[in-house]
Amino acid sequence: MPDLWSGRLPDGPHPDAREFTGTVAWDWRLAHVDLVGSLAHVAMLGAVGLLAPGDRDALTAGLQELLAEVDAGCPPWDAAAEDVHTAVEQELSARLGPVAGRLHTARSRNDQVALDLHLYVAAAATELARALGRLIARLVDVAEAHAAQAMPGYTHLQRAQPITVGHHLLAYGFMWQRDRERLVEVARRAEVSPLGAGALAGSTLPVDPFAVAQQLGWPAVYLNSLDAVSDRDFVAEFVFAVALTLSHLSRWGEELVLWSSAEFGFVELADAWATGSSMMPHKKNPDVAELLRGRSARGVAHLTGVLTLLKGLPLAYNRDLQEDKGYLFGAHDTALSAIKAATGLLGALTFRAERTSTALTTDLLATDAADRLVEGGMPFRQAHGQVAASRDWRQSPAAPSEAVAQSLVERDRVMGPGPTSIARQLASLRKAVAESV
Numbered sequence: 310m311p312d313l314w315s316g317r318l319p320d321g322p323h324p325d326a327r328e329f330t331g332t333v334a335w336d337w338r339l340a341h342v343d344l345v346g347s348l349a350h351v352a353m354l355g356a357v358g359l360l361a362p363g364d365r366d367a368l369t370a371g372l373q374e375l376l377a378e379v380d381a382g383c384p385p386w387d388a389a390a391e392d393v394h395t396a397v398e399q400e401l402s403a404r405l406g407p408v409a410g411r412l413h414t415a416r417s418r419n420d421q422v423a424l425d426l427h428l429y430v431a432a433a434a435t436e437l438a439r440a441l442g443r444l445i446a447r448l449v450d451v452a453e454a455h456a457a458q459a460m461p462g463y464t465h466l467q468r469a470q471p472i473t474v475g476h477h478l479l480a481y482g483f484m485w486q487r488d489r490e491r492l493v494e495v496a497r498r499a500e501v502s503p504l505g506a507g508a509l510a511g512s513t514l515p516v517d518p519f520a521v522a523q524q525l526g527w528p529a530v531y532l533n534s535l536d537a538v539s540d541r542d543f544v545a546e547f548v549f550a551v552a553l554t555l556s557h558l559s560r561w562g563e564e565l566v567l568w569s570s571a572e573f574g575f576v577e578l579a580d581a582w583a584t585g586s587s588m589m590p591h592k593k594n595p596d597v598a599e600l601l602r603g604r605s606a607r608g609v610a611h612l613t614g615v616l617t618l619l620k621g622l623p624l625a626y627n628r629d630l631q632e633d634k635g636y637l638f639g640a641h642d643t644a645l646s647a648i649k650a651a652t653g654l655l656g657a658l659t660f661r662a663e664r665t666s667t668a669l670t671t672d673l674l675a676t677d678a679a680d681r682l683v684e685g686g687m688p689f690r691q692a693h694g695q696v697a698a699s700r701d702w703r704q705s706p707a708a709p710s711e712a713v714a715q716s717l718v719e720r721d722r723v724m725g726p727g728p729t730s731i732a733r734q735l736a737s738l739r740k741a742v743a744e745s746v
């Protein structure tokens with residue numbers, strides 16, 4: 310098929326130039342949103358009288374037919390097309406004839422691809438937010454089941470004060486809930502239509518950008534055409550939200566790697582979520598947790614990629630912008646698979662009470678002892694010194710479980726590891742995940 314611009318350059322590109330610039334092999338995943346965007350464009354063209362009703366109906370039916378095929382998973386109609394937009398337009402032309410040539414009225418691929426990306430980001434962010442909702446829901450159940458199981462809390466990776474397994478897990482629940490809220494916000498902010506910006510300066514034809522937005526159920530349109538075609542902030546925001554989510558999953562993965570070691574022994578992984586060694590017969594390795602840690606590097610890489618791409622680009626559209634898709638799709642895929650893996654892994658953990666309780670040594674109650682002196686009227690700094698000097702802190706036997714339980718009850722204040730506080734945390738997260746996104 311000739312290119313969309315072959316009227317100007319009839320000899321076509323050199324095959325190597327075509328291979329270097331073409332993208333249909335990887336931007337085909339925009340075909341669904343491209344067709345949804347075109348349907349909205351056609352409706353607008355019909356509403357403002359730029360398309361006769363018969364032409365509008367023919368184009369709408371043709372686009373819907375293509376959409377059904379795309380949704381059924383068909384590959385690109387023309388694997389040699391320059392990009393997804395070209396492949397769609399050319400196929401429509403092959404099926405409908407000259408009327409398909411009216412689809413591109415007052416539209417450029419520059420505002421078209423921008424709209425596609427807005428649609429894609431809104432859907433991808435919502436999909437990830439939903440996946441996080443399922444992860445948090447599972448975490449809440451696991452945390453509730455271990456709400457009272459005492460374990461040491463750490464600072465500097467040194468035992469510090471008593472907490473519970475539930476309290477520790479819930480800290481991740483709140484991180485993931487913030488990630489979820491961030492993604493919902495990213496989706497909301499992506500709902501601004503750039504269509505009508507054309508190549509860069511709008512159109513001399515009487516288009517109605519607000520009608521397109523309305524058609525998509527979106528509240529806003531860009532007010533500046535140059536901004537509309539060159540803005541990729543919403544992509545950067547999405548990739549940042551993903552990078553931070555992956556960073557949180559990485560922190561959790563690192564703790565599971567530590568906790569499943571013989572040295573900690575706080576957790577045992579179900580066999581289905583562990584791996585063996587090709588050489589060492591005895592090994593059971595936490596590869597899923599390690600890869601939650603390792604995959605987070607991709608989040609940082611995608612974010613760095615998008616920011617580097619945007620830095621220094623002159624207005625308005627530049628072909629560099631087509632590179633945004635690699636980072637966007639990569640971030641989306643990496644996050645979705647990592648969230649799913651984390652959800653599975655969370656259901657595959659057995660917390661070993663015999664190990665978490667024996668790790669609770671008497672030194673973890675030292676701050677409590679200082680607090681008791683404060684209650685008797687002593688300044689805290691003096692109490693700290695007195696307790697510090699009272700014995701050799703390098704030798705500490707396991708603490709009696711009643712003393713640990715007492716410490717937890719005394720810490721039963723807002724944000725603490727006591728039972729009422731944990732119930733409050735569980736209720737807060739349960740309420741948050743019950744809100745649909």
Ligand code: ARG
Pocket residue numbers: 332392418419422626628630631632
């Ligand atoms: N495939 C391009 C992209 O992803 C859109 C095409 C715009 N190309 C152009 N030469 N104006 O950004």
